[in-house]
Amino acid sequence: QVQLVQSGAEVKKPGASVKISCKASGYTFTRYGIYWVRQAPGQSLEWMGWISAGPGNIKYSQKFQGRVTITRDTSANIAYMELSSLRSEDRAMYYCGRGVQGYAIDYWGQGTLVTVSS
Amino acid sequence: QSVLTQPPSVSGAPGQRVTISCTGNSSNIGTTYEIHWHQQLPGTAPKLLIYGYKNRPSGVPDRFSGSKSGTSASLAISPLQAEDEAVYYCQSYDDSAGVVFGGGTKLTVL
Numbered sequence: 001q002v003q004l005v006q007s008g009a010e011v012k013k014p015g016a017s018v019k020i021s022c023k024a025s026g027y028t029f030t031r032y033g034i035y036w037v038r039q040a041p042g043q044s045l046e047w048m049g050w051i052s053a054g055p056g057n058i059k060y061s062q063k064f065q066g067r068v069t070i071t072r073d074t075s076a077n078i079a080y081m082e083l084s085s086l087r088s089e090d091r092a093m094y095y096c097g098r099g100v101q102g103y104a105i106d107y108w109g110q111g112t113l114v115t116v117s118s
Numbered sequence: 119q120s121v122l123t124q125p126p127s128v129s130g131a132p133g134q135r136v137t138i139s140c141t142g143n144s145s146n147i148g149t150t151y152e153i154h155w156h157q158q159l160p161g162t163a164p165k166l167l168i169y170g171y172k173n174r175p176s177g178v179p180d181r182f183s184g185s186k187s188g189t190s191a192s193l194a195i196s197p198l199q200a201e202d203e204a205v206y207y208c209q210s211y212d213d214s215a216g217v218v219f220g221g222g223t224k225l226t227v228l
Contacts, residue, residue: 104154107166
């Protein structure tokens with residue numbers, strides 16, 4: 001079955017970077033894109049960017065452009081999302097999701113909680 | 119401020135029908151971009167409920183249905199069950215903003 005398993009919770013200081021992994025299993029990794037979405041406490045979902053199927057083209061939300069880097073390791077079926085220059089407002093649950101037709105996300109990872117605190 | 123607008127909350131008794139609206143504009147729902155719905159139970163990751171405005175993934179009960187008209191979409195749940203208590207998000211694509219979500223609607227089962 002399709003599974004996306006994310007790395008564990010992180011605690012970072014302001015100004016630091018965080019890199020979250022998303023390991024995929026149960027399907028051919030390169031046939032689907034991976035989306036990254038975050039959710040601040042009590043807030044809605046917010047798209048950060050994606051890496052496409054096939055050649056792995058990358059698109060970032062304008063809000064995070066310059067601070068976020070999405071990569072993947074096709075040999076290990078892992079996608080990564082790195083967010084830099086962390087501030088307190090970046091405290092959130094970060095999710096990866098498998099992208100399918102029509103920009104839908106059909107499977108979600110379990111989430112990774114990032115806390116930013118001095 | 120979300121690009122897609124949803125009511126913050128709706129409620130209904132078991133067995134009733136509830137609908138959740140999602141309003142966009144001509145650069146997202148009003149175009150050819152598809153609309154999807156996700157269900158988020160308390161303390162869990164979202165789960166795809168409806169894709170392509172009306173299609174249910176395998177395993178989603180047919181109590182859940184979706185529709186679209188113009189620049190709006192709706193999710194209907196009938197008959198309502200206690201386990202449907204969750205937050206529901208609509209999702210689409212926007213010419214300017216990329217992938218967009220609604221603000222979420224908390225469904226309370228009375």
